[in-house]
Amino acid sequence: MKALSRFRDADTVHHIATEIRRLALDRPVRFMEVCGGHTAVIYRSALTDLLPEEVQLLSGPGCPVCVTGNDFIDQAVALAELPEITIATFGDLVRVPGSTRSLTDVRACGCDIQVFYSPMDALTWALKHPDRTVVFLGLGFETTACTLAATLAECVRSEIHNFRFLSSLKTMPPALRALLSSQKVAIDGFILPGHVITVTGLEVFQFIAREFSIPSVVSGFEPSDLMEALLMLCRQIKQDHAEVENQYRRVVRYTGNPQAQALIEKMFEPCDMQWRGFGAIPLSGLKLRPQFSCWDAENIPVEVEPTREHPGCRCGEVLCGIIHPSECTLFGSVCTPETPLGACMVSAEGACAAVYHFAPLSEKV
Amino acid sequence: MCLAIPMRLLEHDGQSGIVEIGGARREVMLTLTPDARINDYLIVHAGYALEILDEDEAERTLALLREIEKYGS
Numbered sequence: 001m002k003a004l005s006r007f008r009d010a011d012t013v014h015h016i017a018t019e020i021r022r023l024a025l026d027r028p029v030r031f032m033e034v035c036g037g038h039t040a041v042i043y044r045s046a047l048t049d050l051l052p053e054e055v056q057l058l059s060g061p062g063c064p065v066c067v068t069g070n071d072f073i074d075q076a077v078a079l080a081e082l083p084e085i086t087i088a089t090f091g092d093l094v095r096v097p098g099s100t101r102s103l104t105d106v107r108a109c110g111c112d113i114q115v116f117y118s119p120m121d122a123l124t125w126a127l128k129h130p131d132r133t134v135v136f137l138g139l140g141f142e143t144t145a146c147t148l149a150a151t152l153a154e155c156v157r158s159e160i161h162n163f164r165f166l167s168s169l170k171t172m173p174p175a176l177r178a179l180l181s182s183q184k185v186a187i188d189g190f191i192l193p194g195h196v197i198t199v200t201g202l203e204v205f206q207f208i209a210r211e212f213s214i215p216s217v218v219s220g221f222e223p224s225d226l227m228e229a230l231l232m233l234c235r236q237i238k239q240d241h242a243e244v245e246n247q248y249r250r251v252v253r254y255t256g257n258p259q260a261q262a263l264i265e266k267m268f269e270p271c272d273m274q275w276r277g278f279g280a281i282p283l284s285g286l287k288l289r290p291q292f293s294c295w296d297a298e299n300i301p302v303e304v305e306p307t308r309e310h311p312g313c314r315c316g317e318v319l320c321g322i323i324h325p326s327e328c329t330l331f332g333s334v335c336t337p338e339t340p341l342g343a344c345m346v347s348a349e350g351a352c353a354a355v356y357h358f359a360p361l362s363e364k365v
Numbered sequence: 366m367c368l369a370i371p372m373r374l375l376e377h378d379g380q381s382g383i384v385e386i387g388g389a390r391r392e393v394m395l396t397l398t399p400d401a402r403i404n405d406y407l408i409v410h411a412g413y414a415l416e417i418l419d420e421d422e423a424e425r426t427l428a429l430l431r432e433i434e435k436y437g438s
Contacts, residue, residue: 003423004371004406015434037368064367090411118412120394143367147413150396195367198408198416221368224430231433250423251408251416260397260415349368 007222016227017050023234028054030186031233032321034176035193036063036349037221043358045223047230055234058185058321059351061175062193064140064168065092066343066350067275067319071307072139072168073098078302079135079166080111085300086129088122089137091115092347097340099308119151126163135297138167143195145169145286146260149267156292164297167287170273172196173204174284178275180212185321189233190216191226194248199264201256202244209242220248267292276343277316315342318351325352326363332356369410371418374401384409 006012033039039059042048048057061067077098080087087103094103094113107113112132116122119136126134138148148169155163172193180187192205197218208216215236219229229247236242246252264286273285288296313335314328325331325344335341337353344350355363372384372393384393384407391412395401398414407414 003420003427006427012430012434016430019433035367118394120412141367143369143410143415146397146415147394147411150394150413193367195369195408195410195415198369228426228430228433247426250419250426253416257397257416259399263397 004222007220007224009224012224013045013047013227014050016224016231020055020227020231020234021052023238025052025054025234025237028056029188029234029237030056030058031189031191031230032058032060032187033191034060034062034172035191035196036066036347037195038062038191038193038219038226039351039354040349041221041223041226043354046358046360047223047226049360050227051230055230058187059318059354060179060321061275061277061319063344063347063349063351064144064170065096065347066315067170067175067277068096068139068168068343069274069276069307070097070099070309071274071304072166073102074307075302075304076103076135076137076166077101077106078304079297079300080106080113082300082302084133086112086114086132086134087137088114088116088125088134090139092349093137093139095340096343096346097310099305119148120154123151123155123160123163126160130162133162133164135164135166135300138165138169141170141172141193141196142199142264145171145264145268146199146257149263152267152288152292152295153263155295161294163295164300165288165295166297167268167285168273169268169286170275171270171284171286172200173207174281175275175278176205176208178278178281178284179320180208180214182320187214187321188237189214191229191233192216192218192244194218194220194225194252197248197252197256199257199260201261202246202252202254205244209244213242215242217245218248218252220251275319277319310341313342315344315352318344324363325355328352367410369408369415371406372409374403374405374407377401377403384414
């Protein structure tokens with residue numbers, strides 16, 4: 001569809017930015033994006049360069065790999081060392097350092113780590129390798145949760161018993177509530193994650209306006225989508241108004257995707273979940289319902305090493321928007337995309353990696 | 366991680382189909398989008414179609430952006 005490339009048109013982006021400057025907000029505002037995909041587009045397209053001084057952007061807890069604690073990696077590493085286990089994972093997890101080792105490190109020692117684009121591909125692999133027990137590392141937000149729910153439903157229906165699931169699935173609304181309630185950082189508006197809300201719908205995010213009186217806009221992922229979302233946020237600020245608006249109307253319906261929601265509900269139940277930088281957030285995770293426990297990799301007995309975080313790593317503060325990546329003393333010196341010490345430098349969607357690769361020099365020092 | 370891209374549905378076989386972008390094709394699960402039809406643009410994440418792209422809405426957004434351009438110039 002040719003029209004889609006027009007969402008990347010540089011002139012369009014410039015015109016929207018001009019309109020933002022024309023609004024001339026009379027106070028500085030800080031808008032947070034809570035999706036790693038948005039972080040990557042903002043920096044890759046240098047959108048911050050086009051914004052007036054009074055509009056600042058912050059990255060929040062939007063990269064699932066980044067907000068996942070070392071304990072999850074440690075458990076995956078320990079499972080990988082069992083001789084009958086094949087670890088199946090999305091690609092961006094394999095280089096994330098755990099307490100002492102990453103999955104890449106143990107693969108180099110002979111453990112079987114397989115990278116898949118789709119959980120369904122991993123299930124197909126498991127069917128072809130009945131002698132292996134495949135443990136799929138279920139990491140992500142609602143966007144990914146529904147694809148895992150659909151795969152697990154198929155796994156249950158077909159009674160495939162050499163496929164297990166280790167969950168670190170997280171849900172976005174409780175994290176945003178925790179962030180706003182903590183009052184650790186002043187936020188004037190949110191760019192909301194378009195593909196999470198494609199699944200959940202807008203209603204579960206209404207508390208941002210109703211309870212906290214903060215504007216928010218659901219955004220698409222092209223440069224002009226994000227710039228338009230910023231314009232919509234600035235207009236709400238100008239009008240002293242707070243609502244949840246939808247910029248990504250070509251994809252996001254108000255009620256979300258009912259099939260996806262039903263599958264998540266069928267396979268998973270809410271649980272408390274650890275988020276890097278936040279600690280445990282009540283009912284912010286998803287785990288397999290007890291009737292599916294024979295597919296739950298939590299039940300595979302394994303000894304996991306005690307969890308340690310790198311003492312100098314400030315990923316937690318980056319993820320809460322408390323510091324800019326460049327304020328971490330490790331950033332760009334000993335912690336780089338080639339030798340990452342923290343999760344935010346590993347993932348292409350991590351704030352540290354995005355700043356390292358794409359930000360102007362002034363933001364890197 | 367929540368990366369999802371619009372891909373055109375070429376073939377449809379009940380629960381799954383074949384999608385294409387820029388000449389690259391792959392299988393897609395249609396479990397979450399049972400109403401998908403041939404030639405629809407699907408928003409594909411991790412091998413599953415999450416939603417059907419509404420082309421009329423895309424045009425309306427682009428028209429709105431053109432209005433901003435006119436106003437700005």
